[in-house]
Amino acid sequence: MKQPLIEVRNLKKHFPIKKGWLGRTVGHVKAVDGISLTLYKGETLGLVGESGCGKSTTGRTLLQLIEPTEGEVLYEGRNLVGMKPSKLRPLRKELQIVFQDPYASLDPRLTVGEIIAEPMEIHRLCTGREKEKRVEELLEVVGLSGYHAKRYAHEFSGGQRQRIGIARALASNPKLIVADEPVSALDVSIQSQIINLLQDLQEQFGLTYLFIAHDLSVVKHISDRVGVMYLGNIVELADKNCLFDTPLHPYTQALMSAVPSPDPLDKKERIVLKGDVPSPANPPAGCAFHPRCASCMDICRTERPVLQERDGHYIACHLYG
Known part of the structure; x- marks a missing residue:
């Protein structure tokens, strides 16, 4: 049932x-x-x-x-x-959300790694090297690479941005x-x-x-x-x-x-x-x-x-x- x-x-x-x-x-x-x-x-x-x-x-x-x-x-x-x-x-x-607009939903002042790590910091899920490792894992899960964590949102296409938004939603399990x-x-x-x-x-x-x-x-x-x-x-x-x-x-x-x-x-x-x-x-x-x-x-x-x-x-x- x-x-x-x-x-x-x-x-x-x-x-x-x-x-x-x-x-x-x-x-x-x-x-x-x-x-x-x-x-x-x-x-x-x-x-x-x-x-x-x-x-x-x-x-x-x-x-x-x-x-x-x-x-x-x-x-x-x-x-x-x-x-x-x-x-x-x-x-x-x-309870998470993936927004419609991949251009407006990502903070342009933060790196991709900081965007994905933010939910982990807010909910105190992990810190330090463990947090960095988790960010790299999430990027790979959504089809990107770990080195993308140091880039900014404007460097990505619409499809890649939406993948970042999905990774952010997954960050808090x-x-x-x-x-x-x-x-x-x-x-x-x-x-x-x-x-x-x-x-x-x-x-x-x-x-x-x-x-x-x-x-x-x-x-x-x-x-x-x-x-x-x-x-x-x-x-x-x-x-x-x-x-x-x-x-x-x-x-x-x-x-x-x-x-x-x-x-x-x-x-x-x-x-x-x-x-x-x-x-x-x-x-x-x-x-x-x-x-x-x-x-x-x-x-x-x-x-x-x-x-x-x-x-x-x-x-x-x-x-x-």
Whole structure:
């Protein structure tokens, strides 16, 4: 039986909208609006959706890099939300992140060795020669060489920088890594190298990934399960083969229809969504997707669908109520 590593219950993150000289709160941007999911040890859960749907905010709120507005994040049974900093600090070394931009996420004033060694110093994992040896080992693990430790980040390509970011994430021996679109800023040829590296590291160190991405083909390659987000909510969650073979939610079906096929004779029907994504500051009543849904019913305009299980396939849609 799979052991849960992270359990997220009704997680919300609402950013206040302030106006005027007094900075009065006049509304909220509902970036994450009631997400519940479970991450099991050793698996990769992919998270996909359009830009602005709340994927990155979900990952950062889960790690407590952003304080959630409401909800629970249970890490091995311990609720991270509201935990005292003194108790949260020892757990942070087990929860790491690989950022999207390999150019902005590395300090240009530090050498590569200092960047990778920083987590070890903060958490007092090792010092002196032991620390230097560990840095060299991590660089070799991610496909670089030990002598790269004395260089600066600007001397490396985008793919090499992302490898350095991965080495930094591994420095504190984490159990969970949130990979926040780790290949979207890289060339296609480099993307495959980083994806294969992440899979090798997962097998070697027994890591658990929350993999956030736009590219559905990348998500299908690396993930065990896939969750689809729309306007701060998960609308569908299932095993990757089940999701890609039989998508149930109209939004997921539209996303899948946009994936190009390598077969020029494959003439699949393209589902074109009407209108724009509604503002998270003023989401529609009922189902957030109903203004763009071709299967919209009266109940969709008034009642928000609940994520419910259907033979291991979770879906939030009144069509399957």
